[in-house]
Amino acid sequence: MNERDEFYVGYGKAIPPGMARVIRVTLVILLSLAAVVALIAISGQRKLGASYFEFGLPREFQGIIREFPYPFLEIERPGEHGGLPGFSRYVLVGEGKHGAEPNVAGLDGRTVTLKGTLIYRENQTMIEVTSGSVVLKESIPPRPETEKVEELGTVTLRGEIVDSKCHLGVMNPGSGKVHRGCAVRCISGGAPPIFYTRDATGVSRYLYLISPEGRAVNRDVLDVVAEPLEITGRVTRIGTTFFLAAEPRSYRHLAP
Amino acid sequence: MSEHYVAVGWNRQKKLYDSATLAGIALYLAAFIGVGTFVQPFATAETLIIRGLGTCALALLHVILCIGPLCRLDRRFLPLLYNRRHLGVTMFFLAFGHGAFAIIQFHALGDVNPLVSVLVGETRFGSITNFPFQPLGLAALVILLLMAATSHDFWLANLTAPVWKRLHMAVYVAYALLIGHVSLGFLQGEATTVTTGLLALGMVAVFGLHIIAGLRESVPDRPLDRPLNDTGFVDVGALAEIRESCAKTVTLAGERVAVFRHGDQAFAMSNVCQHQNGPLGEGRIIDGCVTCPWHGYQYRLEDGASPPPFTEAVPTFETTVRDGRVFVNPKPRPSARRA
Structure with missing residues (x-):
C-alpha cells in the first residue's frame, strides 16, 4: 500500500506507516518549536529592574506617624547625621490593594510600634503594615514636626504615574500598560500615587503626587495612570521624600 | 464511534496524542519559567507564571488553528485532527490559568470585585494606544470556556452538528480578540522586535494556511456543468x-x-x-x-x-x-x- 492509499481511523490499532512517519517528524518539529518559542518568548522581553518585596518576613518598627498627605513612618537616625535629614522616612501601605490610612488614622505625630514587610526599589523604601499590629506608645508625647518642608521651585517633568506599592517591589513589572489595571486598583484603594520619571542620564526620580493644597490625589489620577504624562508643578522635599504639587486636570498627555 | 456517552472514550491513539500534548506543554513551561528565572532575575514568580501560561496557550492556539488547513492540504496530517478537541480543552485550561492568575494578581484584594475591576478599571476606550486590553482577553476566555464546555459529543449530538460547528467557529473571534489582547497589552510595553516578530510569524502561518487551503477547496465547489440525461440524472x-x-x-x-x-x-x-x-x-x-x-x-x-x-x-x-x-x-x- 502506498501512502496515497493509506487511511487513518483514530479508534483503529495503529497509524498507517506512511502517516506515522509524517506524524513523528511533525511531533519532533512541534516539540522543538515548543522549546524554541518558549526561549524566544522569555528572552525577547524588556528587562525588568531590581525591586524587592520581603514577602513572609515581617519586621518590627518604631517611629513617628505622619498621616498626611500620605501615611509615612519617620524613624530617627541614631548619632550624628552631618546636616543630612535626621529621619528615615518610610511610606506606609496596607495589605492587599489598600492604603495604610485605616491603620494610622488619628495617629499623626504619635510614636508607634508596628509590624510590617519591607518593599524597596533604588532609594525608596515602603512598609506594608500588618493589620492590627500598630501599637501607640502612649508614654511618648506627640511630635508635630520633625523635618522642615523645603521648597524646590516649579518644574516640568515627563514620566508616568505608578502605584507606589507595586512599582517599589510587590510586582515586577509594576509600571506600564500591562500593569495599568492593577495600578488603578491600588491607587483607588489608597496606595500613594508616585510620578516616576527618569532624567537624561537615566537617574530615576520618585515624586509623590499631591494637589496644590497638599492633599492626596488618588481619586483624581485614576484615568491617567500608566500613561506618558507631562506635569508642571511645585516640588517640595520633606526629609528624603519629594512631593510634586499640581492640579491633576493640568496633567498633559504625551504621545506614547 | 460510541453508542453511549462517556467522559472520554479513551483509546490508544488518544492516549498517545494527549501524552505528546502534555509533554510539549511541560517542555514549554519548563523552558519559559526555568530560563526566565535566569534572564529575568527580578521578575516575580507570578509574572513568570502568568506570562508562561499565556504565551503557551497562544502558541497552542496557533497549532490548533493550523491543523485544519494542514489536513485539507495533506491528508497525512489527519491523525493530528483526530483528537483536536482535547488540544482545544487543554488550551482553554492554560488560558484559564493565565486569566485566573492575572485577575487575582492584578484585581483581587482591592476596593471592587475583581471581575468588575477588569471591566471598569481602565476606561480609555476612545484611544487605540490606551485601549483597555484586559476586557479583550476576558471576552476571549468566555468564548473558549463555551467551546470547551460544549466540546463533548453529548453537546454535538444535542445541539446538532451545524449549530455546534457554528459555535465552534467562534474560535476565530477568540483568536482575533487574543491578538488584540496581546497587541494592545504586552506588545505595547514589554515586548521587543523579536517577540513581536514571533507573533507576526504565527499569524502569517495561520492566515497563510487558511488562504491556501481555501483556494484549493474552492475548486470542487464549482457546480457540475453537465447536461441532465433523459431520466433527470x-x-x-x-x-x-x-x-x-x-x-x-x-x-x-x-x-x-x-x-x-x-x-x-x-x-x-x-x-x-x-x-x-x-x-x-x-x-x-x-x-x-x-x-x-x-x-x-x-x-x-x-x-x-x-x-x-x-x-x-x-x-x-x-x-x-x-x-x-x-x-x-x-x-x-x-x-x-x-x-
Whole structure:
C-alpha cells in the first residue's frame, strides 16, 4: 500500500506507516518549536529592574506617624547625621490593594510600634503594615514636626504615574500598560500615587503626587495612570521624600 | 464511534496524542519559567507564571488553528485532527490559568470585585494606544470556556452538528480578540522586535494556511456543468476515474455529494458527516461502510445509516452506472435515520 492509499481511523490499532512517519517528524518539529518559542518568548522581553518585596518576613518598627498627605513612618537616625535629614522616612501601605490610612488614622505625630514587610526599589523604601499590629506608645508625647518642608521651585517633568506599592517591589513589572489595571486598583484603594520619571542620564526620580493644597490625589489620577504624562508643578522635599504639587486636570498627555 | 456517552472514550491513539500534548506543554513551561528565572532575575514568580501560561496557550492556539488547513492540504496530517478537541480543552485550561492568575494578581484584594475591576478599571476606550486590553482577553476566555464546555459529543449530538460547528467557529473571534489582547497589552510595553516578530510569524502561518487551503477547496465547489440525461440524472463522470473504495466529490443542486466506487457499483451520499460535518468524500469504504476521515464515523452504502447500534444517518442519492459512466439523481432519498 502506498501512502496515497493509506487511511487513518483514530479508534483503529495503529497509524498507517506512511502517516506515522509524517506524524513523528511533525511531533519532533512541534516539540522543538515548543522549546524554541518558549526561549524566544522569555528572552525577547524588556528587562525588568531590581525591586524587592520581603514577602513572609515581617519586621518590627518604631517611629513617628505622619498621616498626611500620605501615611509615612519617620524613624530617627541614631548619632550624628552631618546636616543630612535626621529621619528615615518610610511610606506606609496596607495589605492587599489598600492604603495604610485605616491603620494610622488619628495617629499623626504619635510614636508607634508596628509590624510590617519591607518593599524597596533604588532609594525608596515602603512598609506594608500588618493589620492590627500598630501599637501607640502612649508614654511618648506627640511630635508635630520633625523635618522642615523645603521648597524646590516649579518644574516640568515627563514620566508616568505608578502605584507606589507595586512599582517599589510587590510586582515586577509594576509600571506600564500591562500593569495599568492593577495600578488603578491600588491607587483607588489608597496606595500613594508616585510620578516616576527618569532624567537624561537615566537617574530615576520618585515624586509623590499631591494637589496644590497638599492633599492626596488618588481619586483624581485614576484615568491617567500608566500613561506618558507631562506635569508642571511645585516640588517640595520633606526629609528624603519629594512631593510634586499640581492640579491633576493640568496633567498633559504625551504621545506614547 | 460510541453508542453511549462517556467522559472520554479513551483509546490508544488518544492516549498517545494527549501524552505528546502534555509533554510539549511541560517542555514549554519548563523552558519559559526555568530560563526566565535566569534572564529575568527580578521578575516575580507570578509574572513568570502568568506570562508562561499565556504565551503557551497562544502558541497552542496557533497549532490548533493550523491543523485544519494542514489536513485539507495533506491528508497525512489527519491523525493530528483526530483528537483536536482535547488540544482545544487543554488550551482553554492554560488560558484559564493565565486569566485566573492575572485577575487575582492584578484585581483581587482591592476596593471592587475583581471581575468588575477588569471591566471598569481602565476606561480609555476612545484611544487605540490606551485601549483597555484586559476586557479583550476576558471576552476571549468566555468564548473558549463555551467551546470547551460544549466540546463533548453529548453537546454535538444535542445541539446538532451545524449549530455546534457554528459555535465552534467562534474560535476565530477568540483568536482575533487574543491578538488584540496581546497587541494592545504586552506588545505595547514589554515586548521587543523579536517577540513581536514571533507573533507576526504565527499569524502569517495561520492566515497563510487558511488562504491556501481555501483556494484549493474552492475548486470542487464549482457546480457540475453537465447536461441532465433523459431520466433527470446527472452525469458525474466515468466510474474508472474513481479509485476503488474511494470517492469523488461533486456539487449537485448546490450540495456537495460524495460518489463512491465499490467494485462495479457507485453509491452517492451527502459529503457532510453527521458527527462534525467532516468530508465523507475523502473517506474510505471499510467493512461495507463509508468511513469519515476525521473521526471514523461510518455510514452504510445502501441507505446512509450508521450500522446498529448507532443512529446517525446521512442522505443518499440514487445512482446508476451506464456505459462506464456514473449518473446520480440530484434529489436525495428520504433519510434512513432511525428513531
